[in-house]
Amino acid sequence: MALPLPPGLTPPEVAFLCEMELVTVIPRQRLEGLALLGGPIAALNPPHRTSLPLWLALLLKRQRRANILPPPWLSPHSLTAILDHETENEEGFSPPPRLPPQPSNNTLPISPPFLPSSTAEAAPDALPYHWLELGEMLLGAASDDFEDPDNVRKLLRGLREVRMAKLRKGVDVLDAGGGVQMNGVGGMEVSEGRAFIGGVVDGLRKIAASREQQRRDKEREERENGYPGTGDYEDDEMDMQ
Amino acid sequence: MDIDDILAEVDAQSIPQETKDLQELTRAWIAERVAPELLKWPSALMDRVLERIRQQIESVEEQTGNLDPKANFTLIIIQTELERFKFLIRSFLRARLSKIDAHAAHYAARATSTPSLLSSSETQYLRSHTALLSAHYAASFLGTFPASLRGLEDSTGGVRMVDGPDEDGAVFVRALRDVGSVGVEGTERRFEVRRGDVWVVRWSAVRGWVEMGDMEVI
Numbered sequence: 001m002a003l004p005l006p007p008g009l010t011p012p013e014v015a016f017l018c019e020m021e022l023v024t025v026i027p028r029q030r031l032e033g034l035a036l037l038g039g040p041i042a043a044l045n046p047p048h049r050t051s052l053p054l055w056l057a058l059l060l061k062r063q064r065r066a067n068i069l070p071p072p073w074l075s076p077h078s079l080t081a082i083l084d085h086e087t088e089n090e091e092g093f094s095p096p097p098r099l100p101p102q103p104s105n106n107t108l109p110i111s112p113p114f115l116p117s118s119t120a121e122a123a124p125d126a127l128p129y130h131w132l133e134l135g136e137m138l139l140g141a142a143s144d145d146f147e148d149p150d151n152v153r154k155l156l157r158g159l160r161e162v163r164m165a166k167l168r169k170g171v172d173v174l175d176a177g178g179g180v181q182m183n184g185v186g187g188m189e190v191s192e193g194r195a196f197i198g199g200v201v202d203g204l205r206k207i208a209a210s211r212e213q214q215r216r217d218k219e220r221e222e223r224e225n226g227y228p229g230t231g232d233y234e235d236d237e238m239d240m241q
Numbered sequence: 242m243d244i245d246d247i248l249a250e251v252d253a254q255s256i257p258q259e260t261k262d263l264q265e266l267t268r269a270w271i272a273e274r275v276a277p278e279l280l281k282w283p284s285a286l287m288d289r290v291l292e293r294i295r296q297q298i299e300s301v302e303e304q305t306g307n308l309d310p311k312a313n314f315t316l317i318i319i320q321t322e323l324e325r326f327k328f329l330i331r332s333f334l335r336a337r338l339s340k341i342d343a344h345a346a347h348y349a350a351r352a353t354s355t356p357s358l359l360s361s362s363e364t365q366y367l368r369s370h371t372a373l374l375s376a377h378y379a380a381s382f383l384g385t386f387p388a389s390l391r392g393l394e395d396s397t398g399g400v401r402m403v404d405g406p407d408e409d410g411a412v413f414v415r416a417l418r419d420v421g422s423v424g425v426e427g428t429e430r431r432f433e434v435r436r437g438d439v440w441v442v443r444w445s446a447v448r449g450w451v452e453m454g455d456m457e458v459i
Contacts, residue, residue, distance in 0.1 A: 002339035003332065007275055007410075016328070020267065034315060036322050037293055039260035059321060063314075099437050102418070109417035111457060114264050179423075179430045180441040182413070190413050190459055197441055201411035205443075 008194040014187045018133035019055035020113040024069040024120035027060070051119050054134070058141050068142045071117075072124035074135055076148050079155035082127060086162045093163060093184035097126040112187070132160060132188045167193050174200045262290055268457055270333045275458040276451070277410040277444050279340045279348055282360045290330070297323055337363065340406065345371050346394065347405040408445045415439050418455045423447065 009017070020038075027044035034041040042050055049069065052060075060066035072078060085094045097117050100110070117128035128134075135156045143149040167189055173180055174197065185193075269283050297319065304316055341348055341363065349371055352358050359367065375393070383391050395402050416434045424431045425446045434440060439459070440447075450456040 001335065002342045003335035004339070005274075007277060009271065009274055013274070013332075016325075017267070017271070019325075020263075032315065034318060036319065037259060037290075037297055037326050038263040038322065039257045055321065055325065056318060059318065096437065102436065108261055108265060108454070110264065111268075111415060111417060113267075114260075174441075179425055179432050181432070182439045182441060183437070185413075185439055187459070194413065198411040201441060201443075202407070202409075205409060205411075 006195075008198075009187075009191050011188060011191055014130075014191045015133050015137070017113050018130040018137065018187065019053065019058070021054050021118045021128075021130055021134055022051040022114075022116050023054050023057045023071070023118050023134075023138075024049050025052050025057045025060060025066040026069060027066045029065045031065070049120065051116065054118075054137065058137065061142050061145075068138060068145050069120045070138055070142075070146055070152075071119060071122045071128075071134075073122060073127060073131070074118075074138065074146075074152060075124070076151045076155060078124045079152065079159065081125065083155055083159050083162065086159060086166075090166070093127075093166065093182070095126060096184045097123045097128050127159070127184070127186065130187045132156065132186050163189060164192075167197075171197070171200060174204065258289075259293070262286060262293075266290055266329055266333070270329050270336075272451065272458050273333055273336045273340075275412060277412070278406040278408060279337060279358065281355070281357050281452070282337075282363065284357070284360065287330075287360070290326070294323065294326055294330070338366070341367055342370070344404055344406055345374065346403045350403065408448075409443045411441055412444045412447070413439060413441055413459045414447050414451065414456045415459050416450075416456050420450055420455050423450075 025044075026049055027046045029044070029046065031044040033043040038053070041052065041056070044050060044066070057066065057068050061068055073082070082094050097115075100115065102109075112129035115128070116122065118130070118134050122128070135152070139146070139149055139153055139156075146152055163186070167185075170180070170182070180197075180201075265283070265286050269280070269286065272280055301316065301319060301323065304312060307313070307316075341359075345367060348358070349367055352364060352367065378393070379391075393402060416436050416438045419436050420434045422431055423434050423440075423442070423446060425443055432440070434456075447456055451458060
């Protein structure tokens, strides 16, 4: 009954989440408007473009009822530029897409997968949160809608490797308190890195906790015995730095 | 406030309630899957979503008799979406159950101080779970102990017997608004968090913002 999984989304769950992203489709058949649980879907009228959630777009695509228009950042030109940026800047990931203006305080702020960052109008120069999953899924189900699918596939693979290397290198800056900034990280990367990064931060915290506890005990002991701290205490201080 | 802000506001108002609920449910599901401890039961949201699911199932049952191939396809779409919603709800509930199972005594104590923590069926589940467990413990070994040693919630000696979740566990969070300076208790770390930033940080340091909706766990 209860979920036997550790905390954190599994890769299939991240893919499920990614299927809520909006993509632009060009319908090939008419379809009436639908009242779905997640909001109404406008009627499909070929050849007018519409934005649909990815899961529906993939369903229509598999039945050859629509073509999917890949987002502009998923073109060889944009990916090459982003890949160059990733390889040149060793610090951090390439910046995420610009956020829409801040909503007023009483509305629910929108975040991925509900930001329109993968429609045909999306920014061409930045990787959105679900870049890897979305790219893989579109290449798998709709490779004939790409101009140069093999090249896109190759560039995605390149990007993934550069970014995974950064994620692994980032371990150097991890410490017990956490507080590590990771702007621009992708959903699948979070899912893959969580066990390792979380494990390191938690492990360091536990090591530091026992040392903190030890120090506190020693201080209390010294107070009770009535003589001041010895050299050991200073050694501890040195270690901490 | 410039023109972009006004446009954004109009946009936000034009989003249908159904879509907002899907966004909220998705966020609640992720939070429950990721956060180390149980979060508050979103009762208004769940009431709305469950009611809509019930209606949708009814309408699917009515339409199933229709043999027109076109209606058949819309039915496939509706059912696919229905299954997605059911998965979200099921996974959300199961994630909550596994936390309740893991630290039953801890949440039983917390549920009395914050009644909105659990839904009514969860409270019922927790109660019968604890009752079964304590009956089993009493029958298998606790009954043979001296009466003074039978307590399961003893905190003498500085160590509590009731185990809680690891509230300092590291989580990934994304800021939904500018929250300013965040400090990690017990260390000297402080950092500025702006909207859109992603940080790896202790759950206990950001819990308040996540509950208020200024940050979300990812």
